[in-house]
Amino acid sequence: MAAMSYATARRREANADLNKLFPEDRPVHEWYRFVLSFPPHLVRQYLERLGFDAGQRVLDPFCGTGTVLVECKKQGIPSVGVEANPTAHFASRVKLDWRPDPAELVEHAQEVARAAERELARDGIHDELARTVGVAERELRRLPAEAERLLLTDSISPLPLHKTLVLLECLDRHRNERYHHHERLALAKSLVLSSSNLHFGPEVGVGPPKRDAAVVAPWLDAVRAMADDLALVASRRDVPAVAHHADSRHLGAVLEPASVDGVITSPPYPNEKDYTRTTRLESVLLGFVRDRAELRALKQRLLRSNTRNVYQADDDDRWVAAHAEVQRIAEAIEARRIELGKTSGFERLYGRVTRLYFGGMARHLAELRPILRPGARLAYVVGDQASYLRVMIRTGQLLADIARMLGYEFAEIELFRTRRATATREELREEVVVLRWPGQRHADPAGVSPALAVQRALAALR
16 A cells, blocks of 8 residues: 555655756746746647647737747747736746846846945845844835825835835846846846745645845846857857747737748636736736736736636626536536635636636637637647636637637647646546637628627537
């Protein structure tokens, strides 16, 4: 029995390792990553399996912090990404810019660091731990009240926050356009990993408060790591890659018709992960989100994958109004909610967000069709979910079915790994849905909206 338990543990450990960053992949990818990012080695695998090369262009329509785009650039394959979260888009854009001279980047960062340390010293504050004494909290810099209310409570302590605001001011005062964005991204990374009170499981949380934490030193270390990586990837500097700040459900606004040979992506999964919380601290401190109105506007540009970004006017669900299985799942979730007596506002939205999620994915796939060249190959990394009152959602199967209704050819669903559901401890599949766009123009009837045309096609196949 002991041997069996050990073997099971080893299999689970190996399974978890599938989603980790390999040591050889750290350059550039590690400048800044989501905790839930999918791994570069999976991107490489599908670049090779789907046959992409330097004469083609790969799209990631949910590019996050740029895993697909960076890996394509490393492999010499042109790429383009779309991302609605401004912090993630900023990270992608900076991670694709390999132009800065490494030595000059470090030299400029050292100049900024010295300026920040002098500014702190004038107030009796030191970046080194345990050297700051006698500074009253009321004397420390703070964020504007509206911005502060956006943060997770106690996500950063007053003294590290003060140091961060001083460093940001020095970055602006000594701004050099060749390095400014790289230096700010380095701060986003060091702020979260070294200076804040945040911790990450699969969810972001707040750990024990640090009365003090270094800010300038870990930031400078992050800049130096960037410089080392820039020296390693210099030969791929000119491989075309661009990230657009846009909504993946409106691709025609930023991408040209017939401009993409393939897609590798991992869209959000239908669950209760609010991806804006994952980046909230750096989004606020770097000025991407300053108040609740801007946060709401950001959430409205995102695929509806959790109840915290569902709004009364949302109508993506009309795209799957005739999809029998999506409707069955949404109804099963609502029936379970009533059975369990769950009455919170978020719980009442579980069925609706399920419809909105798959409707948004249908809308995305419909918008994608004119962007693709005939014969384009697509790989979507998605996961089963049971977050909504333990009703199973087979995301990959549903996505493949919706894609078929929109004229895509289904190739296969391949298992990437399994993970254990938090609530049920059931094994959930993470899969890669592989599709092909044959190139026939999808002819929606004259005067009929694409959404209604999809509904009619689904209804005809019931």
